[in-house]
Amino acid sequence: MSNSESLRTKNLKEPKPESALKRVLKPIKGQLILASMLAMLGTILMFIPLGGIVYIAEAALGKISSEHVWPVFIGSVLSLFIGLILNTFAEYYIHAADNNLTHHLRLSTIKRLSLVPLGWFTNRASGDVKRAMQDDVGMLHDLTAHFFTTIARAFGVIVISAIYLFMMNWKLALVTFIPFIAFFMLYGKAFKAGGEFMDDFFVGMSKIDNAVVEFVGGIPVVKTFGSGEVHRGFRNAVDDFALAFLKLTSAVSKGVATANSIVSPLTVLGFILACGILFIELGWIVPFDVVPFVLVAPGICAPILMITFITHGLRNATGSAERLHSLMTTPLLTQPETLASQPENSELSFNRVSYGYNAGNKILNNVSLTLPEGSVTAVVGASGAGKSTLARLALRFFDPDSGNITLGGIDLKNYPSHELYQRVGFVLQEVRLVHASIKENIALGKKDATQEEIENAAKAANIHERVMTLPRGYDSVIGEDAQLSGGEEQRVSIARATLLNPPILVLDEATASVDAESEAIIQEALSRFAKGRTLLVIAHRLDTIMNADNIVVLEEGEIIESGKHEELLASSGRYAALWQLGGFQDLSESTASLNDKESAND
Template sequence: MSQEARESFFAPVRGSLAAIVVLSLIGAVSSVVPFVAIVELARTLLPALSGASVDAGRVWVIVLVAVIALFVSAGTAFGAGAVGHFADARLQLSLRQRIVRHLQRLPLGWFDQRSSGTVRKLVESDVTALHQLVAHTIQELLTALAVPVIGLAYLFAVQWQMALAALLPLVVAMILFPVLMRGSEEKYRQYDAATAALAGATVEFVQGIAVVKRFGQLGRSHRRYRDATTRYVRFVGEWTAETAVAFTIIEVLTSPVVVLVWLLAAGYWLVSSGAATPIDVLPGLLLGLGLTAPLMKLGSSGQFLRNATKAQQSLAAFFALPPVSQPDRPISPAGHDISLAEVSFGYDPDHRVLHEIAAACAPGTVTALVGASGSGKSTLARLLPRFYDVDAGRVAIGAADVRQIAGSELYRTVGFVFQDVQLLRTSLRDNIRLTRPDATDAEVEAAAKAAQIHDRILRFPRGYDAVVGEDANLSGGEAQRVTIARALLADTPILVLDEATAFADPDSEAAIQRALSTLAADRTVLVIAHRLHTITGADQILVLDHGRLVERGSHDELVAAGGRYAGMWADYQRNHARSLPEGAAS
């Protein structure tokens, strides 16, 4: 992540981050002062043991300074924490707003290739993971570095031998830590993979448990979950075993008890050898104990820091995605005809999906796209509403290149109903008027009636106010008819239908077909279907094969031509007849 991107990333809270730095440094200094005050107080009061007078004024000054330092230390710690959490809240708000703005500018194809979980991870998980980075890490990092540095500086100033003794546990820990972290990058990658595999197996097992129990396959379904769990446990156990020795040594050497014993031994040796007096070793005993704790606390936050860093990288990569281009001088389409001029497209430079396709769709006609799976039908249909932009050639509406039409006007012109139904967890009424939030209840109900879903909605206890996923549970065909009602309400003059009946049962398919007939009336329609009987009445049929347009014409013309479409139609009729009950075809 570049320095410029990082600065932009944290720009909304830059002032707060500076305040956290200042408060943390003040807090680190003030946290050492009470220990220094104890030493100086001991130096001042020690002569009283031999009957000498004590400077009472100096004693009270030392006590006052210690008390003030304690309050400053507590106050700055609280202040840095408060500023960090407020900054975290502002940063999360800023990032979520920025994510939403960027989502609005991305091409629709980005969503087509990703699940809702991807967006949820960005908006929720990644943004939340930065909490540790902003609210805690800066303060902890500065404290972990500043306290030992200040403490050691004071120790070297008053008794350098005890300073070296206090430094030794830190040096040993820093030597062993690289051993502990050896190969950690690869291990973390394996850990992420094991975690993802376990999560996927768990979701699959839970979601499919009803089906597998019904068909007596519980053992097979459970086996994948059990195997994923076993692999995860084995990996974690092996990794723990590999690092246990080094981790235990570091923990023991930096523990307060071991450090205290070591410092007492060093102090005793210095005093017994005459190199120092008991009062000289006191600073080392007091401050030496506080050198390792901040660093160990920071080490324990390593996983949180790693998650925050990964989230930051994920968000940075998301913000680096190029938005869909917007015209500087948008133009309006002069009509509702569609033209494809030598259109070529590929999802990546090395793999072209569509090759030099040229076709035209007259206003008010139905054009069907057919072909084998992978022939490019869906890709071609998605070029019209700019899910993707062509690599070469031109897609135009009313002589206007779709790339030169303003986004808002393009989606007022082109509507689409795809087989992958998307309903929001809100009321059925709001789901239908998603494309027209200002639509009246009467208009919503009229669209639902035309989509053959009105009567089904009224059977819910709350009718149109029933919430999808709560008190409105719809079948696939019913959900499809809700999206058709949404498209009817939008009333766009051009419509793209991508296998709208692919997964519908016969009853739902009949209702969907009636709804689609209403929807397609007087519109320019581009439709994709594997069920060839649904498009026999299309004005023209475009036959695709490996991304190339190989035939065009009406159903009767193509059947008579005896080409690829005629073979597809013959195969379809044979398969359809085979699937009918005996005697039904007569």
């Protein structure tokens, strides 16, 4: 067998993978089918009274016996009410299913996002995540709650109408469906013509979204320094979208307008009457035979237009499903359910660790570093040297590309997250408090903490007195009756770490974005909390880490120096040069000044 034949045979045997839309909708597949069937059946039952009307009219004109008029009348009324009940139940059932799916997707995505590596977020804008979790879930609501039952009802009307009309007179039925066939031909041709402009249309929408986010996000700078560039970018995005929209509508609108006019009820009614008169003159039918077609055929127009209208959103829903499915299948940081053995101590070791947020951007390269139990290790370096990445690797926000990190002789990958964060606490520059009470924010990692434990942690973090001035004390809610400054929020995060009482503490520029007064208060709280713990300190001021047991200098992701303050000064290396230039000012300023000096000497 040739290679091409083998490949063809293999492709025939292997089933095609399910689409993202099918996978996302799988949890409610059964409910969608049942609700659609109920909606179709209900619509068919509601159609039966039209046949009853024709029967009663024939009886009134003496064309048939009138002995069954009352049973037909009662049956038609019952059919109408049962159809209404089935349609109502179908709508309730499908909305309940949609609510279950929405609930499942939002909980599943937030659970997934809580387990993905931080590096995953660095390659995505927050708007993309918000779009998947909020906008895309909302887009699926239109699909699940309305699309399938609407299509089922429309299909039911078309099918039962076609069956009924062909039963009445197959010749006139064939002619009746000519406008509907012409509609689909014109409609398909119009959208095929507009297909080549559809990608430009969506790209234009994306450009406007990005321009709006950029404008709003930078509004203070725009208003202060002038808005020419930002306004120009927004105007260009709007102009590009307008051009793409004009091309799309020009290609589609004429064909769609012609198609819609063909299936308007008035057009269809006029067409049927004209054909009916012709059939009567030819002697193929009697005048009354046109009545069922006059009553039923115009009613097919609305379902057909509804099908074409509601399928517009199917492409958007498919894109939403693809983004949600991509989010639901993002790689996770694998972790065991339990810790197999207890760590020997609180020593933290980086063993030939390398990491990059993407293939072409290496942040850390072959870093080896040991933090002995009870020691203070400070990491300094210019912005972008890899300091914060080192800290986040220690917290296992993501895994290294190569090498490993151990705590007490055990690889961090072998720690369940709850076990790891009982042992490694952290206070980062970016403070994150949740929309909850002060008490709940402090006890975020220890739900069973007592009020006394929470207050003791707050006192240790120098935030207790500020909390007691709030309207409801520890029950005050962040963002509502608890409006805190940046330094105060940082102290709440320190209280959170204090409550857990971890043996290892990671401090990533915890005072970099607060004023001098707040910095002094925070430093005092941290000094008290740090006693006896293994510390990894990311510093932006050299004078704050003079007494560290080990100072590590990072440059371009590699350790170029390490040792105590006096040793590094004596070695006259990079650290000594930075210290002489401005050890008591921000390190980034010192580094910039030193680089300028070196460039001048060159």
